[in-house]
Amino acid sequence: MSRIKRSHLITAIVACLALGAAPFLLVPYPLALLTLALAYGLFAFGLDLTWGRTGVVSIGHAAFFGIGAYGSAIAIDNDIPMLVGAVGGVVLATLMAWIIGVIGLGDKTLPSTMAILTLALTLLVEQVALSWRGATGGSNGIFVPGSGVVIEYYTTALIVIIVVAVVWFWIIRGRWGRRFRAVQSNEKRAAHLGINLHATKTFSFCLSAAVASIAGATAAPVMGLVSPGVAGIILSAQVLVWLAVGGRGSIAGAFIGAGLVSIGQQYLGDAIGSWYLLVLGVVFILVVRFAPAGLTGAVRSILRRPVTESAAQGVHLDSATIRLAAPRNPSEKLVATTAAGSALEVVGVTKSYGATHVLRGVTIEVPNGEVMCLIGPNGAGKTTLLEIITGGQALNDGQIRLFDEDISTWSIHARAQAGLGMVFQIPSIFPDLTPAQNLQLASAEAKNPAPLPEVYERFLTSHSGLAVDLPLADRRALEMAMILVWNPKVILLDEPAAGLSHEESMSLARRLRTVADQTGCTLVTVEHDMEIVRELAERVVVLADGVVLVDGTMDEVSAHESVKHAYLGV
Numbered sequence: 001m002s003r004i005k006r007s008h009l010i011t012a013i014v015a016c017l018a019l020g021a022a023p024f025l026l027v028p029y030p031l032a033l034l035t036l037a038l039a040y041g042l043f044a045f046g047l048d049l050t051w052g053r054t055g056v057v058s059i060g061h062a063a064f065f066g067i068g069a070y071g072s073a074i075a076i077d078n079d080i081p082m083l084v085g086a087v088g089g090v091v092l093a094t095l096m097a098w099i100i101g102v103i104g105l106g107d108k109t110l111p112s113t114m115a116i117l118t119l120a121l122t123l124l125v126e127q128v129a130l131s132w133r134g135a136t137g138g139s140n141g142i143f144v145p146g147s148g149v150v151i152e153y154y155t156t157a158l159i160v161i162i163v164v165a166v167v168w169f170w171i172i173r174g175r176w177g178r179r180f181r182a183v184q185s186n187e188k189r190a191a192h193l194g195i196n197l198h199a200t201k202t203f204s205f206c207l208s209a210a211v212a213s214i215a216g217a218t219a220a221p222v223m224g225l226v227s228p229g230v231a232g233i234i235l236s237a238q239v240l241v242w243l244a245v246g247g248r249g250s251i252a253g254a255f256i257g258a259g260l261v262s263i264g265q266q267y268l269g270d271a272i273g274s275w276y277l278l279v280l281g282v283v284f285i286l287v288v289r290f291a292p293a294g295l296t297g298a299v300r301s302i303l304r305r306p307v308t309e310s311a312a313q314g315v316h317l318d319s320a321t322i323r324l325a326a327p328r329n330p331s332e333k334l335v336a337t338t339a340a341g342s343a344l345e346v347v348g349v350t351k352s353y354g355a356t357h358v359l360r361g362v363t364i365e366v367p368n369g370e371v372m373c374l375i376g377p378n379g380a381g382k383t384t385l386l387e388i389i390t391g392g393q394a395l396n397d398g399q400i401r402l403f404d405e406d407i408s409t410w411s412i413h414a415r416a417q418a419g420l421g422m423v424f425q426i427p428s429i430f431p432d433l434t435p436a437q438n439l440q441l442a443s444a445e446a447k448n449p450a451p452l453p454e455v456y457e458r459f460l461t462s463h464s465g466l467a468v469d470l471p472l473a474d475r476r477a478l479e480m481a482m483i484l485v486w487n488p489k490v491i492l493l494d495e496p497a498a499g500l501s502h503e504e505s506m507s508l509a510r511r512l513r514t515v516a517d518q519t520g521c522t523l524v525t526v527e528h529d530m531e532i533v534r535e536l537a538e539r540v541v542v543l544a545d546g547v548v549l550v551d552g553t554m555d556e557v558s559a560h561e562s563v564k565h566a567y568l569g570v
């Protein structure tokens with residue numbers, strides 16, 4: 001059994017023993033507090049599913065908790081089985097989360113939109129709870145006459161948590177878990193591997209709302225009274241503090257944070273009244289300043305656990321199972337990708353930033369299987385053009401065609417799924433994963449994973465150390481390896497030799513040449529180093545001042561008078 005599994009198993013056994021012994025060791029009041037802390041822990045874990053896993057901050061998450069709590073309370077108040085009310089609350093909360101996610105998590109939506117929408121939701125639900133007196137009891141709330149037997153509430157809370165945990169482990173061991181991990185680590189790379197950011201974040205937000213409402217439904221009988229505050233802004237702020245204190249991205253962090261702070265604030269509230277909110281605020285500021293990864297993150301870094309144990313953060317990334325095609329005979333070319341015709345066409349593309357006209361009617365056709373270099377002086381618009389091709393920037397006019405299909409309005413992930421790979425000037429990898437895990441994520445998202453060229457095979461067995469700690473040349477090589485196993489038809493490279501020594505650059509150029517020869521992939525490379533261009537390019541396009549100046553072989557281009565003047569500085 002690996003160390004990661006052993007340590008998780010030991011933690012789980014210790015937690016189960018402690019929780020199993022609690023009813024025998026505690027008198028009813030502390031046991032009720034512990035039950036409430038477990039429900040709050042589940043609530044914080046729900047928030048973690050969106051904030052900790054895909055980076056979506058919800059500042060009104062108590063709305064979902066409140067909907068679950070009111071679901072249970074209204075059902076009991078009307079002699080309907082509590083389970084029916086709880087399920088109704090969970091369905092309603094999930095539906096609302098889906099609507100908010102669809103509106104607020106679009107690729108072109110600002111991150112602040114989600115903050116505003118979730119804030120509005122918590123205010124709205126609290127207001128509805130206040131005003132709809134017939135159902136909610138208004139400001140008095142609803143008294144929830146449960147059995148009064150604390151041990152029953154405690155057992156129910158434990159069973160609910162175990163069921164949620166089992167479902168969660170089942171989800172994260174599959175493709176959604178991998179996608180959450182990819183988005184959490186590097187959104188840009190995730191999108192360029194064809195992962196739909198909107199769908200992934202919306203799914204995590206819906207899961208998060210469902211778990212928060214389950215927590216609310218579980219907490220209702222323990223709280224005894226469900227009033228508008230359970231859906232309000234104060235509880236929404238508190239759960240953010242619990243999770244920040246406990247640490248995001250781990251189940252333990254959510255429960256420890258919620259347990260410590262909620263039980264602490266209960267005793268503190270008895271002692272100093274509502275001043276406890278001030279103490280909570282100070283704790284939050286101190287944690288954000290001195291332990292941004294929360295208590296669990298701090299403990300992990302003190303213990304200095306090997307990165308292979310902590311890097312996956314519970315997501316099943318078993319690099320031993322990297323999906324690769326069988327090694328290809330080096331002399332064999334992919335017939336499918338070397339068919340005649342255009343791989344990529346840029347047709348009359350214009351782009352302006354305000355009064356700055358960056359691209360002014362650029363037209364370039366790249367035949368299938370060609371290696372083309374795009375050169376030009378600084379500020380010519382080369383990077384902008386690559387971003388427009390991949391969907392990172394919108395064009396003002398013109399068209400981008402990939403294998404005869406107009407992709408001008410497609411999102412980044414749709415273009416990636418159509419076969420467009422991108423290598424960035426600053427390597428875009430999953431920094432907090434090992435190199436082998438980087439490859440695992442890339443190959444898992446591939447429609448047809450490709451064999452990895454021999455020069456990159458060392459990464460397959462690179463299980464220790466994080467990708468972020470690799471030297472620049474290795475990070476570039478790793479990014480290229482990820483792109484190659486993912487198997488695009490067209491690869492765009494933005495200054496792939498930037499920051500490399502002369503020898504590293506020349507070796508990179510030879511490697512790219514081999515890759516092009518072996519895979520039949522179309523390569524479009526922005527490059528400044530003329531030696532690399534000469535080694536690599538079958539064709540050179542010179543861009544200057546937003547227009548194509550010359551288009552031809554390296555010899556034709558370097559003989560051109562305007563190129564000598566505009567670019568070679570002659």
Ligand SMILES: Nc1ncnc2c1ncn2[C@@H]1O[C@H](COP(=O)(O)OP(=O)(O)OP(=O)(O)O)[C@@H](O)[C@H]1O
Nearest residue numbers: 353356358376377378379380381382383384385526
């Ligand atoms: N987001 C932006 N907002 C405003 N202007 C921009 C933006 N991005 C690029 N530009 C401008 O567009 C022009 C072209 O930039 P771009 O990075 O595409 O040039 P480049 O040919 O890649 O240059 P280099 O070789 O230096 O990387 C520059 O004048 C730049 O300042």
